[in-house]
Amino acid sequence: MKAAVFESEETRVALVSVDALSIKASIVKFGRELAEEMTGISADHIMVAATHTYSGGPTVEWASNQKGIIRYSSNPELIRKILKTAPEADPEYLRFLSYKIASAVMLADKHKTNAKCAVGIGKEFTVSFNRRFRMKNGRQMTHPRKGSIDGSTRRSYGSIWRRIRGKDGNAYLLDSTSRQNNS
Known part of the structure; x- marks a missing residue:
């Protein structure tokens, strides 16, 4: 935690x-x-x-x-x-x-402690793959049957990066959270 x-x-x-x-x-x-x-x-x-x-x-x-x-x-x-x-x-x-x-x-x-916060967006396409599919009925599913996927759905994936630096210059938090944009 x-x-x-x-x-x-x-x-x-x-x-x-x-x-x-x-x-x-x-x-x-x-x-x-x-x-x-x-x-x-x-x-x-x-x-x-x-x-x-x-x-x-x-x-x-x-x-x-x-x-x-x-x-x-x-x-x-x-x-x-x-x-x-x-x-x-x-x-x-x-x-x-x-x-x-x-x-x-x-x-x-x-x-x-006092700190400066920053946020940015990055993309990584070589680590994992999309296991979530949008179905023709509008639901989302992993590992669906053939023929039930809504092929018209395009998605872009990326990460939101956060960094927090203390007054001493040390990084106190640096992590990323995967996110998905429907486009």
Whole structure:
């Protein structure tokens, strides 16, 4: 988990990145509320996002969403088999995650320093490939059946680069986030 706090005049905002496949809104809400109690940063000024990693902790409640998962699958029988062995989110772990969100914001707020921020756009076409396809019915899918792809859709991919340098000239944050533009 990573967090950053930015302050300008009287306003503070926090950005939190959680290494998880996904994260429920109720967990984010509780984490924001705890962070607000600890730091005074307004809960609605705290953004929390999941990195969508498959190696994170158990945050997804597969059983409660089986119908939705199967309905959008191109291979429902395979998905049913997979869901039988899929791990379930542990309520204690989810509660722990809310506290970790709050403590990450608290630590980022405590250690914030003056810095200059920059943003730019770059493109990289040799690292990966597009696994997401827009279907003729308007949905998006990975690994679709032949003949169901909307071939008229063109996309450009790139990355948003962020860099934050402290007054001492050291980089405190340098990362990129893949993004997609429909064009």
